[in-house]
Amino acid sequence: xxxxxxxxxxxxxxxxxIGWNWHPGPMPDYDLWCxxxxxxxxxxxxxSYPIRRGACFLVHPGDVPLAEQHxxxxxxxxxxxxxxxxxxxxxxxxxxxxxxxxxxxxVVYFNEIxxxxxxxxxxxxxxxxxxxxxxxxxxxxxxxxxxxMHRERKxxxxxxxxxxxMKQRQAVKLVMQRIREDGWQGRPxxxxxxxxxxxxxxxxKLFKQYAGLSMKEYMTKVRLERAKHLLVETSxxxxxxxxxLGYSSVFLFSKQFKKYFGLPPSSLQHSRMEAKPH
Numbered sequence: 001x002x003x004x005x006x007x008x009x010x011x012x013x014x015x016x017x018i019g020w021n022w023h024p025g026p027m028p029d030y031d032l033w034c035x036x037x038x039x040x041x042x043x044x045x046x047x048s049y050p051i052r053r054g055a056c057f058l059v060h061p062g063d064v065p066l067a068e069q070h071x072x073x074x075x076x077x078x079x080x081x082x083x084x085x086x087x088x089x090x091x092x093x094x095x096x097x098x099x100x101x102x103x104x105x106x107v108v109y110f111n112e113i114x115x116x117x118x119x120x121x122x123x124x125x126x127x128x129x130x131x132x133x134x135x136x137x138x139x140x141x142x143x144x145x146x147x148x149m150h151r152e153r154k155x156x157x158x159x160x161x162x163x164x165x166m167k168q169r170q171a172v173k174l175v176m177q178r179i180r181e182d183g184w185q186g187r188p189x190x191x192x193x194x195x196x197x198x199x200x201x202x203x204x205k206l207f208k209q210y211a212g213l214s215m216k217e218y219m220t221k222v223r224l225e226r227a228k229h230l231l232v233e234t235s236x237x238x239x240x241x242x243x244x245l246g247y248s249s250v251f252l253f254s255k256q257f258k259k260y261f262g263l264p265p266s267s268l269q270h271s272r273m274e275a276k277p278h
Contacts, residue, residue, distance in 0.1 A: 024065065058106060
């Protein structure tokens, strides 16, 4: 977040012509290069990667890419070039190292591309908006896409053979939303699983893979964050919060709160200004 992402004024969407190949020489900037249709082979710095629908490459400055398509399966691609500009007060010397840390490989493969394609098209639109917000929109959308790529790669590495589809992700997100809406009054796993048409065991497995927490851990997190809100922003004391959130004792509540936040709940209450109940 210490860098602005600047449009290099080189972007577009194209169905590659018969006989097309791509060999631009060393890259002067970053290129987000995504295949929406077709197949082929991408070679970057001597390493080959298959191109297929959902392949999203991040080509770095100085890289030497070479891409060819299969003649009977022509490519449709979106390409967006950009540069990183340090914000004032940021040295900027670790930019490329940070990008390399987030993306050690040059490609991420998306199994579901609806959301990816939607954002890419929105990003192309941002490059032609004739208003004062287009640079900020471009910066925000590129960062959102890079976050999406990073998460996709992390989930695939953690999947151990199980890759989440868009439908599975939507199911987990719906369960997470319901847990947040319910607050501490968690629903039985069976009811949550039935809500999204999955078995409890399979839902628990998908939830852990997507969220990085078990459903029980996530419910505890939601409960304690609600407790923190009540202590900081209302006039309720520790005993009242403990009782309101269904804890069997103040001791158990204080122990769990301290384990999660690293400090006792009484410290928040004593440090805040008097709040009005709402």
